[in-house]
Structure formats: structure tokens, C-alpha cells
Amino acid sequence: MERVPVLKIGDILLVSIQIDMEDQVALQLQEDLAERIVASGCHGVIIDISALDIVDSFVGRTLATIASISRVLDAETVVVGMRPAVAITLVELGLSLPGIRTALNVELGMELLARERAEDDEDRDDDADEPAVTTP
Template structure:
């Protein structure tokens, strides 16, 4: 089964989703990411979805769940690179992403994480 790489950048974790995610990959990412947050005491998670052209309700809920798990482990979550079609889909599905900040790109997302954890 394919795994999405999780890179550590100081006290932040960077996840760049470069494949079409199915439910199994999403669940594996959720599990892998929660373990990495715990193991590294990460203070922030940046998830770049710029390669995703569309999402379904399961993937949207998975992103919200990751943010919730991160908060419980004292880490903040920033989502970057959301395509307009993805944003429209999330709104049409009525999905909210509580606890998830957004940024246009990875550079701005890292700046947002620094602000959220008090490093700005």
C-alpha cells in the first residue's frame, strides 16, 4: 500500500499529497501522521493539497480529523494549495474544517504555522 511521505522541518511536519487519495491511503496517512506528531513532539503540521483536483466527503472529514488529533497533541494544522474546485466541493458538501488554518502556498503556510505557535 502506498504511503504519503511525512517530512520533518524543525518542529513542524510537512505532508505533500501528490497522489489521488483513496480511503485506505487517507486512513494510513491519518495513522502515520498521529504517530509522527507524538514521536517528534511536533508543534505544527502543514498539509499541502495543491496536487489534488478534487476531494470527497471522506477526505474532507479526514483532514478535519487530522486537525483534531493534532490539536489534542498540541500541534496546529495549516492546509495549503487548495484548488478552487476543491474549495467549492467542500462548501457544497457542507464540510467545515474547524481548527484548520489555510494558506495559499507552502511558504505562506510555514509563516502561518510560525504565527500560530508563537514564533513570528
């Protein structure tokens, strides 16, 4: 069975799907990514689907599941590179991929993740500045 490679670039895991995946390959990717997120401590995942000429409900569901698993493991997922015809078809199929962040390409996806991470850190700093208990 073929396997989709997962690359680590800085704080981000990059997955570029270049093959017409069998269902088992998609499920394997889900497992591989979860393991890599934990092993690497990465906080962002980018899945590039620009080479996919279709996304059916199975692949769509797998992407949504990957995003949910990542979030539980403290990583954000961004799906990038969806072709226009794929977007039109997905919506008509009835799959709008709720809960999935998207960007038009890898570069914009990386910017999105960096921005979100910075905002998260800011929130955390704000929390730290506030005293835990306010006394009158």
C-alpha cells in the same frame, strides 16, 4: 498499498499529498501523522493538497480528524494549496471544514504556524510573570 510520506522540516511536519488516495491510504496517513507528532515533538503540521483535483467528504473528514488529533497532541495543522475549483465544490457539497486552518501555500502556512507559536509563547511568558496568588 501506497503511503503518503511525512517529512520533518525544523519544527514542522510537512505532508504533500501527490496521489489520488484510496480511503485506506487516507486513514493510514492519519495514523502515521499521529505517531510522527509524538515521536518528533513537532508543534506544526502542514498538509499540502495542491496536487489534489478533488476533495470529497471522506478526505475532508480525514483532514478535519487529523487537525483534531494534532491539536490534542499539541500541534497545529494548516491545510495549504487548495485549488479554487476544489474550494467551490467542497462548500457546495456542504463541507466547510470547520476547525481547519488554511493558507494559500506552504510558505504562508509556515508563517502562520510560526506566528501562532510565537503568540502562544508570549501568552505563556505573561502567565509566568503573574504571581500565582495575589495578596492584597
